[in-house]
Amino acid sequence: xVGFFLLPMVVILxxxxxxxxxxxxLGLPWTLENYQRLADPLYLxxxxxSFLLAGVVTVLCIPxxxxxxxxxxxxxxRKLLWLNLVMLPxxxxxxxxxxxxxxxxxxxxxxxxxxLKLGIITSPLxxxxxxxxxxxxxxxxxxxxxxxxxxxxxxxxDPALLEAAADLGERPWGAIRRVLLPLTRPGILAGSxxxxxxxxxxxxxxxxxxxxxxxxxxxxxxNQFTSARDWPFGASIAICLxxxxxxxxxxxxxxxxxxxE
Amino acid sequence: xxxxxxxxxxxxxxxxxxxxxxxxAFSVNDSASTVWEGFSWRWYLELWNDPQILNATANSLLxxxxxxxxxxxxxxxxxxxxxxxxxxxxxxxxYLSLVTPEVVMGVALLALYQAVFRYxxxxxxxxxxxxxHVSFCISYVVLVVLARLRTMDGSLEEAALxxxxxxxxxxxxxxLPSLTPAIAAAALLAFxxxxxxxxxxxxxxxxxxxxxxxxxxxxxxxxxxPSVNALCAIIVVVIGTLVLLAQRLQKS
Numbered sequence: 001x002v003g004f005f006l007l008p009m010v011v012i013l014x015x016x017x018x019x020x021x022x023x024x025x026l027g028l029p030w031t032l033e034n035y036q037r038l039a040d041p042l043y044l045x046x047x048x049x050s051f052l053l054a055g056v057v058t059v060l061c062i063p064x065x066x067x068x069x070x071x072x073x074x075x076x077x078r079k080l081l082w083l084n085l086v087m088l089p090x091x092x093x094x095x096x097x098x099x100x101x102x103x104x105x106x107x108x109x110x111x112x113x114x115x116l117k118l119g120i121i122t123s124p125l126x127x128x129x130x131x132x133x134x135x136x137x138x139x140x141x142x143x144x145x146x147x148x149x150x151x152x153x154x155x156x157x158d159p160a161l162l163e164a165a166a167d168l169g170e171r172p173w174g175a176i177r178r179v180l181l182p183l184t185r186p187g188i189l190a191g192s193x194x195x196x197x198x199x200x201x202x203x204x205x206x207x208x209x210x211x212x213x214x215x216x217x218x219x220x221x222x223n224q225f226t227s228a229r230d231w232p233f234g235a236s237i238a239i240c241l242x243x244x245x246x247x248x249x250x251x252x253x254x255x256x257x258x259x260x261e
Numbered sequence: 262x263x264x265x266x267x268x269x270x271x272x273x274x275x276x277x278x279x280x281x282x283x284x285x286a287f288s289v290n291d292s293a294s295t296v297w298e299g300f301s302w303r304w305y306l307e308l309w310n311d312p313q314i315l316n317a318t319a320n321s322l323l324x325x326x327x328x329x330x331x332x333x334x335x336x337x338x339x340x341x342x343x344x345x346x347x348x349x350x351x352x353x354x355x356y357l358s359l360v361t362p363e364v365v366m367g368v369a370l371l372a373l374y375q376a377v378f379r380y381x382x383x384x385x386x387x388x389x390x391x392x393x394h395v396s397f398c399i400s401y402v403v404l405v406v407l408a409r410l411r412t413m414d415g416s417l418e419e420a421a422l423x424x425x426x427x428x429x430x431x432x433x434x435x436x437l438p439s440l441t442p443a444i445a446a447a448a449l450l451a452f453x454x455x456x457x458x459x460x461x462x463x464x465x466x467x468x469x470x471x472x473x474x475x476x477x478x479x480x481x482x483x484x485x486x487p488s489v490n491a492l493c494a495i496i497v498v499v500i501g502t503l504v505l506l507a508q509r510l511q512k513s
Contacts, residue, residue: 004396005358008369015372064273071270084508089277091504093457095474096493099481100280103287103490110283143277172263201362203460208481218364225368225464235372238365245360 009242016235034236043220043237050216053131054199057138058146058192064139065146065191066184070176072147073154083151090144098208101137102128105209129211137205142198146191153187154180193252197245217241281497288490304491314476314492321473324387325456328394332455333448335395336402337440341432343403344410358400366397367464374465386467393465394458398451405450405511409443410436442510449507453500 016034037043072082089097104110105127112124127133157180165175203218210216217237224234291301308314343351358366370393374385413436421431459474466475473496480489 004399005354005361008366008373008396011373011376012365012369064276067266067269068273071266074266084505085274086277087508088501088504089281091453092281092497092500093474093493095457095459095477096284096496097280099477099489099493100284102481103284104280110287140276140280143273197360198362201364203362203364208478218362221364221368222460222464225371231372234368238368241362242365245362246357249360 012235012238015232016239018232034233035240037233038236038240046215046220047217047240050200050218053135053138053216054196056135057142057199058196060135060139061143061146061191061195062188064143065150066181066188069147069151069154069184069187070180072151083148086144086147090141094141094204097141098137098205101133101140101209105133105136128209129213131210133209134206134216137209138199138202141202141205142195145194145198146188149190149194150184150187153184157183189252193248197248201241201245284490285494285497288487288494290487293487304488305495307488308491308495311488313471314473314488317471317473317476320387320470321456324390324394324470324472325452327391328398328455329448329452331391332395332398332402332451333444336399336447336451337406337444339399340403340406340410341436343407355400355403358397359404363397363458363460364464367393367461370396370461371464384467385465385470387470389465389467390462390470390472393461394455397458397461398455401450401454402447405447406440406443409440409511413439446507446510449503449510453503453507457496457500 017032068086072079072086075082102109106112107124107126107128109128111127112121115121116124161179161183162175165179166172170178201218202216203222206216207219207222212219218241221234221237221241224230224237228234287297288304289300289302290297291303292298339351370389374389374392378384418431418435421435422428426434457474459472459478462470462472463475463478466472473492477489477492480486
């Protein structure tokens with residue numbers, strides 16, 4: 001583990017403290033300049049945008065995951081089957097799932113084709129290559145991460161509590177909202193961390209569905225290492241992103257007393 | 262269970278499965294457009310006759326197989342070591358490597374390889390892709406195998422030691438057999454993760470190592486071709502089967 005994970009991390013930390021060479025290589029002297037450049041409003045905006053987008057993704061996942069988790073927790077013998085069905089798309093290739101959305105949302109894609117055929121629109125809608133498409137792709141990709149922990153907490157809720165609420169005159173939805181929802185808060189919080197973190201560091205989804213217009217932190221890092229060829233700067237952004245992710249995890253751990261396990 | 266809840270769950274399941282379903286349905290469409298014009302295998306035939314795709318498939322299979330074997334072996338031993346001597350630092354490292362964004366992992370590995378290879382005069386290529394895949398697959402293997410080890414009774418191995426087995430014999434004859442399903446599940450998971458990876462692969466790949474995901478990515482960025490749908494359909498079915506198999510194994 002030391003060789004496979006810690007070593008690359010040490011190297012990237014070293015890179016972030018070096019100067020960019022004449023031909024895009026690396027050079028001395030040691031410097032903190034790469035980190036100072038991050039204070040540029042341009043990059044601060046990108047960090048902020050990534051945070052915001054990941055936040056919206058997380059918030060959107062909650063109302064989608066809750067009914068699904070509730071449904072699964074009440075489906076008796078078939079629980080395991082439904083759970084597997086939730087997880088299956090998650091395991092089958094992020095690239096393919098993202099491509100599926102490109103196929104649906106393109107100008108010549110399925111959604112536009114159907115809408116045109118039905119006569120609802122006369123020219124194709126620009127559905128792909130914008131923030132909305134990225135949002136949709138991220139929610140689609142990471143929804144299972146919200147469903148599982150919410151389901152796990154729902155399983156632990158005593159059904160007698162709901163009966164008690166019903167006896168005291170709550171209607172079913174009132175009971176869900178006022179009894180069940182507060183009790184599943186730890187699950188929702190855990191799910192939020194699990195959705196927020198990969199969304200924040202996502203690269204493939206904004207790249208393909210955003211079409212280069214929706215730049216997030218992940219894309220900037222990749223760009224610095226490929227076309228821009230400014231490795232030290234790219235390394236400093238990567239280190240910042242890592243620190244943010246680890247910081248978030250620590251904050252969550254210390255709040256709930258749970259480990260990332 | 263109320264009808265509303267069922268309906269909501271139905272809609273969300275549709276959201277999860279419709280995109281993949283549409284992709285698969287239109288991979289057997291006898292037309293290049295998104296209008297249904299009858300059933301046809303022509304896009305699958307086109308895949309079969311495309312040397313670039315066959316080459317990328319061969320690369321992907323080779324890379325995934327080698328990285329699966331290596332990461333399963335190393336990961337299993339690492340999990341065993343972690344089970345015998347608890348080390349918070351190492352466990353934390355495993356979890357941290359799992360939450361590290363792929364793109365960060367990718368550039369870090371790239372930086373490492375460039376730093377080392379500059380002195381050895383080695384180019385990026387198939388070997389760097391395999392090395393990178395082993396790096397990120399190990400964590401998954403450790404997690405799956407360690408989860409199984411934690412449910413096991415450690416006194417069995419102690420009993421073997423008391424009866425005169427060497428440490429290696431105790432591991433090989435007592436612990437390993439009951440770990441087999443977990444190891445198989447871990448291997449399947451490693452294989453599908455490796456076979457599917459684009460982000461890290463594209464960063465550390467050389468000229469000779471175009472993989473299937475890299476090819477799909479390149480094609481997805483260009484104009485749409487239904488042969489990509491066919492390719493994706495095959496991947497969904499194959500990987501889906503592997504994952505279901507892995508879940509089966511983990512439960513047994």
